[in-house]
Amino acid sequence: MGKTTNRVTAKTLNAWLIFIFVLLLPTQLGRHFFPPFAFLSGVRSDYLAPTLYLTDLVAGLLVLFNYHVVVRPLALWIKTHPWLAVATLLFAGVNTIGALTPAVAFYQWLKIVEWVGVLLVFVQTPVRPELIITALFIGGLGESLLAIFQLINHHAVGGLMYWIGERPLNLALPGVAKIGLSGKELLRPYGSFSHPNSLAGFYLLIYVWLVGCRENRPGLVGAVLLPLLATVLVFFSFSKVAIATFLLINTFYWFGRLRHSRSSKRSGCRLCVLPKIAVPVLLSLVFFAGQSDPLTLQKRLGLIKNAWVIFTRSPWIGVGMGNYLIAQNQLAYRLLDYSQQPVHNIFFLWLCGVGLVGTAVTCAAVRSAAARIKKNRWPVLIMVLAAVFISGSFDHYWLTLQQNWLLTAVVFGYTVNSISTSTKRS
Secondary structure, X not given: OHHHHHHHHHHHHHHHHHHHHHHHOOOOOEEEOOOHHHEEOOEEOOOOOOEEEHHXXXXXXXXXXXXXXXXXXXXHHHHHOHHHHHHHHHHHHHHHHOOOOHHHHHHHHHHHHHHHHHHHHHHHOOOOHHHHHHHHHHHHHHHHHHHHHHHHHOEOOOHHHHHHOOOOOEOOOOOOXXXXXXXXXXXXXXXXXXXXXXXXXXXXXHHHHXXXXXXXXXXXXXXXXXXXXXXXXXXXXXXXXXXXXXXXXHHHHHHHHHHHHHHOOOOOOHHHHHHHHHHHHHHHHHHHOOXXXXXHHHHHHHHHHHHHHHHHHOOOOOOOOOOHHHHHHOOOOOOHHHOOOOOOOHHHHHHHHHHHHHHHHHHHHHHHHHOOOOHHHHHHHHHHHHHHHHHHOOOOHHHHOHHHHHHHHHHHHHHHHHHHHHHHHO
């Protein structure tokens, strides 16, 4: 009786930890540390500053509480791929020691360890869909209200919102994201994120995951309300990359559903599919009409040029994980307000950090892990990977910002877990 009670208590505590972690994912409350290496030309950089976030603390508790489900698959992977495990550890050491600033690389490798731990927790732990959906919905509702206030009033809410990560915002601040629409200048809403693009990417991934995992969207909240909130946040961020990615994946998905229903001769409202494609397309015409920085393309191409130069200088082991900005600061070519921005492409950013050897080791490790994923799990994974890869081709937040980085671990892990569970049930 006592053992049964302890198991129930442990299961309940674990469920609460998962709920709190997912609920806190959109927040960025943390303590930044600014040692000398976190400054570029005398200006401190958040990208280089080691930061302890509240979500890091909860993630640490979650991994420790689920220690057995994290260690077991890792031990099995090391047993079945010993040379790859040794190569990964050796490269991490070489990449850290050989980095322009080893302390930055060491911190970034710790973030990767954290990501793997969170991923394995969500892959291995049975989680009720209602738990994840409810936590995401509460967070999304708060972000929607915060974003709408910022959009309407052209400034931050302030006060208690600072403690969930809201930055001081108004139209007069230099570098703040703005949009021109119908002759008016609007503040693009940040919510509790570092940038509207990061906010858009976060809820883009949630929307794509929800659409793909149809069997794991319980009730009105999962099937309607949360996808609706995610759509609102993607569009009202005025992130053209996120909106375009949303339209592309959404259109392909619903056309695929329509084609499948015709080929299988299933009954259903096929005409209902058309508004799900047409309405977002029509809405996008309004949001695409907004005028942002006219030099954004030129700046992004300049950053790619910088990335290529950095890569050619250290093509094999890279400049060190997380050291891209330090390498870029040593170049003669500068980009005014983009001088402290990473390249807006996750593939170039990763390649510059770890080089060709690190990229090869990464691909081998991912391939070995993916070999265990059953074929019927791939459709949803392909959708969420497409959302990350397409949007990540034009921005860097999937690798550099806490909320987006941890969300990928949760979505990838839970997708594999949930589909595995539904497969076993069937």
